[in-house]
Amino acid sequence: MASGEAMAQQQQFNTPGTNGVSPSPEPRRSEKAITVPDPLVEVEGVSLFYGAKQALRDVCMNIPKKKVTAFIGPSGCGKSTLLRCFNRLNDLVDGCRVEGNIFINGKSIFDPDVDITDLRKRVGMVFQKSNPFPKSIYENVAYGARIAGVNKKLVLDELVEKNLKRAALWDEVSDRLNDSAMGLSGGQQQRLCIARAVAVEPDVLLMDEPCSALDPIATAKIEDLITELKQKFTIVIVTHNMQQASRVSDYTAFMYIGDIVEFDTTEKIFLNPGKKHTEDYVSGKFG
Numbered sequence: 435m436a437s438g439e440a441m442a443q444q445q446q447f448n449t450p451g452t453n454g455v456s457p458s459p460e461p462r463r464s465e466k467a468i469t470v471p472d473p474l475v476e477v478e479g480v481s482l483f484y485g486a487k488q489a490l491r492d493v494c495m496n497i498p499k500k501k502v503t504a505f506i507g508p509s510g511c512g513k514s515t516l517l518r519c520f521n522r523l524n525d526l527v528d529g530c531r532v533e534g535n536i537f538i539n540g541k542s543i544f545d546p547d548v549d550i551t552d553l554r555k556r557v558g559m560v561f562q563k564s565n566p567f568p569k570s571i572y573e574n575v576a577y578g579a580r581i582a583g584v585n586k587k588l589v590l591d592e593l594v595e596k597n598l599k600r601a602a603l604w605d606e607v608s609d610r611l612n613d614s615a616m617g618l619s620g621g622q623q624q625r626l627c628i629a630r631a632v633a634v635e636p637d638v639l640l641m642d643e644p645c646s647a648l649d650p651i652a653t654a655k656i657e658d659l660i661t662e663l664k665q666k667f668t669i670v671i672v673t674h675n676m677q678q679a680s681r682v683s684d685y686t687a688f689m690y691i692g693d694i695v696e697f698d699t700t701e702k703i704f705l706n707p708g709k710k711h712t713e714d715y716v717s718g719k720f721g
Contacts, residue, residue, distance in 0.1 A: 474499040480492070482531070491693050502683040504672075520638060522543060522553060559640045561642050566615035571611050600628075641670070680704050683700045704716050
């Protein structure tokens with residue numbers, strides 16, 4: 435039998451709600467999470483509901499600074515949903531309700547004084563399908579700075595060059611910066627989106643299956659880029675590709691039906707997992 439406290443908690447979780455967040459009154463500081471060096475993101479008992487359907491279940495984890503953390507697991511297990519919690523993109527979904535708390539640099543992203551626009555600048559997102567703006571290559575990268583009020587050409591020129599180099603794209607486009615970004619190949623467009631995201635110097639860079647639509651050559655370039663970018667940025671990536679997760683990530687979380695089954699160093703998850711379920715998934719026995 436469940437205890438009265440557990441039953442009350444379950445009843446609370448099953449109560450339909452409207453859009454909104456109910457942060458834990460006393461955050462537990464990831465009591466169920468492994469210890470990681472220098473955590474930047476702390477996820478404290480996060481549960482998420484789409485109407486009456488529960489998509490995440492009491493997720494606790496710490497994401498270390500300037501490392502790559504991969505979320506793996508079968509389709510529909512909550513990987514992208516958890517990723518979208520970090521910059522509150524789930525707020526845009528009707529009927530979505532979040533319980534628990536998330537801290538970035540020690541501050542709750544659900545605090546009433548948090549500016550959502552500023553949060554989404556500090557927590558950048560690169561989506562599965564590249565989404566360059568219908569502007570020039572130059573203006574795509576300069577966009578964030580222009581929004582912030584930067585208009586000096588010299589400053590913008592330096593910013594565009596710096597971030598196209600960061601994205602390993604400068605040598606390919608330096609002679610056509612005023613051409614439309616829509617004329618780039620799929621892999622180039624994705625790297626341009628990465629350049630646009632890092633140009634505003636985010637604390638965290640989220641990547642939701644950034645290579646799923648790319649060929650092996652373009653994928654290899656993105657993976658090399660991720661390895662370079664983690665020297666400067668904290669990166670969280672969702673991927674269905676086990677080989678990719680093992681190549682690019684330092685830590686890996688295996689998710690299943692809204693739960694984190696196991697979260698540890700990538701080496702341990704792939705070579706010596708602590709859970710049979712994890713071992714079956716990474717070895718290809720299901721998924």
